[in-house]
Amino acid sequence: xxxxxxxxxxxxxxxxxxxxxxxxxxxxxxxxxxxxxxxxxxxxxxxxxxxxxxxxxxxxxxxxxxxxxxxxxxxxxxxxxxxxxxxxxxxxxxxxxxxxxxxxxxxxxxxxxxxxxxxxxxxxxxxxxxxxxxxxxxxxxxxxxxxxxxxxxxxxxxxxxxxxxxxxxxxxxxxxxxxxxxxxxxxxxxxxxxxxxxxxxxxxxxxxxxxxx
Numbered sequence: 001x002x003x004x005x006x007x008x009x010x011x012x013x014x015x016x017x018x019x020x021x022x023x024x025x026x027x028x029x030x031x032x033x034x035x036x037x038x039x040x041x042x043x044x045x046x047x048x049x050x051x052x053x054x055x056x057x058x059x060x061x062x063x064x065x066x067x068x069x070x071x072x073x074x075x076x077x078x079x080x081x082x083x084x085x086x087x088x089x090x091x092x093x094x095x096x097x098x099x100x101x102x103x104x105x106x107x108x109x110x111x112x113x114x115x116x117x118x119x120x121x122x123x124x125x126x127x128x129x130x131x132x133x134x135x136x137x138x139x140x141x142x143x144x145x146x147x148x149x150x151x152x153x154x155x156x157x158x159x160x161x162x163x164x165x166x167x168x169x170x171x172x173x174x175x176x177x178x179x180x181x182x183x184x185x186x187x188x189x190x191x192x193x194x195x196x197x198x199x200x201x202x203x204x205x206x207x208x209x210x211x212x213x
Contacts, residue, residue: 020099055127110147132171
């Protein structure tokens with residue numbers, strides 16, 4: 001598998017290129033802000049983009065999806081409830097066939113109702129659901145509850161060796177693993193939903209006390 005994390009600009013946004021070495025088919029994820037850089041990387045690998053996926057509809061992730069899809073002949077992929085609708089609406093458990101690669105869609109509402117993560121072999125593209133040492137922003141009510149259930153009910157059930165590749169370079173390093181997040185992420189060390197929300201409410205103070213940027 002070809003796998004590239006792309007620093008695309010914006011607010012330290014990451015895009016991703018996932019390619020099948022045999023068929024040369026490829027998937028782009030959240031390729032915002034830098035079309036030239038993204039398509040140059042596709043060309044360098046000799047790939048044909050068949051899908052451009054949005055992990056969620058926020059502008060900083062979806063803004064160039066339709067333009068890049070038009071330039072490459074790809075389909076835009078988004079969750080079925082997304083405001084940034086593509087030609088292909090997906091939901092939990094959907095599998096995108098990228099040549100011989102199977103990329104599984106995991107619906108992870110919380111940060112937004114349409115948030116998805118994408119699992120390609122042992123690599124999880126986690127969008128704004130899970131960062132290195134942090135989690136996506138939400139309210140303190142229904143959004144936080146949905147995110148808590150997405151994290152503990154879905155992502156933490158993945159094998160601890162699965163790599164975590166987030167939507168922004170917000171952590172101490174650009175990637176992690178499920179095991180490392182389970183052991184080190186303060187939000188994932190919470191023993192209850194109430195603790196989880198309390199940490200969200202007091203995150204600024206927590207960061208200051210623990211020297212987190």
